[in-house]
Structure formats: structure tokens, C-alpha cells
Amino acid sequence: MSAAQAAQLIARNATGVAIRANAKGQALFTYRQGGALRRVLVWGAVNARFPAPGTRQVEFNVDYSGGWRTKHSTAFAGACGRYDGPSLPNLVAACKAPDGSYWAAQSWGRPLPNLGFTPWNGETSQKWLEVSHWTGELPQLELHMGWVWSNRFQQLFGRYTYQGRPVYGFGTTRYGAPTDRFGRLIYLDTLNSTYGTGWKRENSFVPHNPTGVFCYGFYSFDPTKGGYRHPPGYAGGKRGPGTGEQYRVTASGTGVLPNVATTIPALHPFDRGNPEDMTLQTAMANLLRSFGDRSCQAGLG
Numbered sequence: 001m002s003a004a005q006a007a008q009l010i011a012r013n014a015t016g017v018a019i020r021a022n023a024k025g026q027a028l029f030t031y032r033q034g035g036a037l038r039r040v041l042v043w044g045a046v047n048a049r050f051p052a053p054g055t056r057q058v059e060f061n062v063d064y065s066g067g068w069r070t071k072h073s074t075a076f077a078g079a080c081g082r083y084d085g086p087s088l089p090n091l092v093a094a095c096k097a098p099d100g101s102y103w104a105a106q107s108w109g110r111p112l113p114n115l116g117f118t119p120w121n122g123e124t125s126q127k128w129l130e131v132s133h134w135t136g137e138l139p140q141l142e143l144h145m146g147w148v149w150s151n152r153f154q155q156l157f158g159r160y161t162y163q164g165r166p167v168y169g170f171g172t173t174r175y176g177a178p179t180d181r182f183g184r185l186i187y188l189d190t191l192n193s194t195y196g197t198g199w200k201r202e203n204s205f206v207p208h209n210p211t212g213v214f215c216y217g218f219y220s221f222d223p224t225k226g227g228y229r230h231p232p233g234y235a236g237g238k239r240g241p242g243t244g245e246q247y248r249v250t251a252s253g254t255g256v257l258p259n260v261a262t263t264i265p266a267l268h269p270f271d272r273g274n275p276e277d278m279t280l281q282t283a284m285a286n287l288l289r290s291f292g293d294r295s296c297q298a299g300l301g
Contacts, residue, residue: 007106007132007253008060010040014129017105020078021097028066028076029093029105029131039066039074046101046133048255050165051209057181058255060131086138089250089261092129101135104258108250110187113229114203115221115239116195120231132258139167141186141251141262146284148217151270154243157215157288157296159207160186160251166212167254175227178206184252186214190266193244202242207251208293215288215296218243 014031021027026043044061066074083094083102090108097103110128112119119125143158160167169183178185188202203221207214218241223230243266250261271277288296 007104007130007257007259008062009110009128009130010042010062011038011129012126014038014107014127017093017107017129019080019093019095019103019105020076021080021095021101021103022076022078023098025097025099025101025133026076026078027095027097027103027131027133028078031129038064040064041067041070041076042131042133045256046135048139048162048253048257050162051168051170051182053170059181060133060256088258090259101133104132106130106132106259108259109201110252112201114201115223115228115230116190116193116200116202116242117223117230117239118196124229130253130259132253132256134257137163139251139254139257139260141249141260143249143262143264144284144287145247145264145267146288147267147270147281151272151281153241154218154267155215156188156218156247156249156264157213157284157291158249159291160184160212160214160254162254162257166207166210167251168207168209168212170209172206173227176205182254184254186252187250188216189248189250190242190244191246191248193242194240195242195244199248200242200244202240202247208295211291211293213291213293213296215293 014033017031029040031038041063042060045058063070068074081096085102090106092107093105095103107127107129111126113124139162146155148155169178169180171179185204187204189199190202191199220238220240222238248263253259
């Protein structure tokens with residue numbers, strides 16, 4: 001048995017995913033991996049706790065033997081009712097349990113390399129299967145676009161909240177990865193960008209403590225610095241800015257809630273002679289300032 005957190009990884013490159021659930025807060029996930037049938041029993045958590053020092057985020061118990069190690073039986077009495085919950089990104093299976101709660105499985109390329117690199121090995125091309133359990137409303141991603149640094153660069157910004165309260169963690173590594181179970185990563189993808197056609201992973205970042213606000217400027221970055229993964233022997237210089245036609249933001253679910261996502265159209269290069277651009281930039285700068293997050297206000301146009 002192992003403990004897991006959030007809309008949490010239980011398998012890689014899984015296919016044929018199915019869910020059965022009961023009224024005791026337990027679910028059995030079945031899938032195929034490497035040609036073998038797998039059965040994973042998950043229980044013990046629902047929704048999420050709000051960030052608070054000295055507390056623990058809710059987390060699943062996970063039995064990869066399908067129940068044998070913890071219950072000495074793989075028998076599971078449950079069903080999967082018709083899913084009538086909210087739309088979710090990367091959904092491969094969903095279930096309404098007899099108690100009215102929801103279970104879901106989402107499979108997506110969470111390990112994709114940043115800065116638009118095409119995956120070059122098995123690790124960077126994996127599809128992660130993540131599971132969740134909830135009742136009621138889901139976390140919300142608020143997303144906006146503006147320009148920064150004398151309006152030379154596009155900036156994406158927003159807030160990540162759950163039940164109207166900010167989602168954030170209490171620490172990160174020097175490269176920005178969360179160091180506690182409350183911290184969540186937000187993943188940014190860019191469509192038909194300077195990296196090529198289709199969706200490419202631009203970067204990832206955390207919502208800030210204590211506001212839940214995030215902001216990202218589309219600048220050039222050196223993949224050999226800042227902890228970025230890059231193909232072996234890469235010597236191609238800076239990458240980006242990864243401006244494209246559209247941007248997609250996917251947030252890892254807080255607690256054991258599912259991952260959520262939203263998209264927004266990209267902006268064009270700022271034109272100081274265009275009154276609409278001037279009006280938009282003023283409005284977006286004022287909106288961002290109203291969030292009260294000092295770290296996101298540098299360079300506002």
C-alpha cells in the first residue's frame with residue numbers, strides 16, 4: 001500500500017481505464033499497462049483542505065494489489081453510475097458513485113518538456129493516469145492576457161481558487177517545484193507557436209502564497225539554465241518566446257480534486273497607436289494590481 005496526493009498519478013501509459021465505486025468512499029480502477037491487466041484500489045479522501053500551516057492536505061490510500069494487501073481479498077462490490085458531472089480535460093473514465101460523489105481518471109502528458117521541445121525519450125512522452133474524488137464545485141481557473149515591460153511582451157495572468165479561496169503551497173525548490181502537499185503546479189501550453197504546429201508545453205509555475213495569483217511573461221529562456229530538461233547535447237541557444245495563437249492552462253487538482261483547464265486567445269504585438277490596445281492594457285494592468293500580488297506587478301505597461 002502507498003499514499004498518494006491530489007488528482008494523483010497511479011499509472012503511466014495506461015489504456016482501457018474503467019472505474020467501479022461503492023458508497024464507502026472506495027473505488028477500483030482497472031486498466032492495461034504493458035499488456036497486463038492492473039487493478040488498483042483507492043480510498044480515504046474526498047475534495048481538499050484549504051492551505052493552513054501545520055496541517056496536512058487530504059490524500060488517498062492506494063493498494064496496487066487491488067485489495068489483497070489491505071483486505072486479503074480482491075472482491076469488490078461496486079458499480080459505475082452514469083457520469084453527469086462537469087466537463088474535465090483529458091478525461092478517460094468517470095463515475096458517479098452510489099453516495100452521489102464523483103470519481104474520475106485523467107490521462108495526459110504531464111511530464112512534457114518545457115520550452116516547446118519535442119519529447120526525446122520515454123519519460124518525457126509518458127501519459128500520466130491521475131485519479132480524483134469529489135463532491136460539489138471544482139476549483140476555478142481565472143485567466144487574462146496583457147502586455148508587460150513597456151508592452152513588448154505578452155503576459156498571461158490569473159488566479160487559482162477553490163470555493164472562492166486561494167490555492168497555494170508553502171514552499172518551492174529553487175527551480176519552482178512545490179515542496180509540500182498544498183502546492184500545485186500550473187502547466188501552460190501554446191498552440192501553433194514559434195515552436196511549431198500543434199500544442200507545445202511552454203512552461204509550468206505555481207500560484208503564489210497567499211493570493212493564489214499566477215503570472216507568466218512570454219520571454220526567451222536558456223534551456224541549459226534554470227533547471228529545464230532539454231535533449232542531451234542541446235546547444236541551440238535560447239528558446240522562445242513561445243507566443244502562439246492560443247494558450248491552454250491546466251492546473252493540478254488541489255487535494256484529491258480533478259485537474260482543471262481553460263484556454264484563452266493570444267494577443268498580437270502591442271500597438272500604441274491603437275486605442276483598443278491602450279484601453280485593454282490599462283484595464284488588464286488595473287485588474288492585476290487589484291489582485292494584490294506584488295510579485296506579479298513588475299513590468300506592467
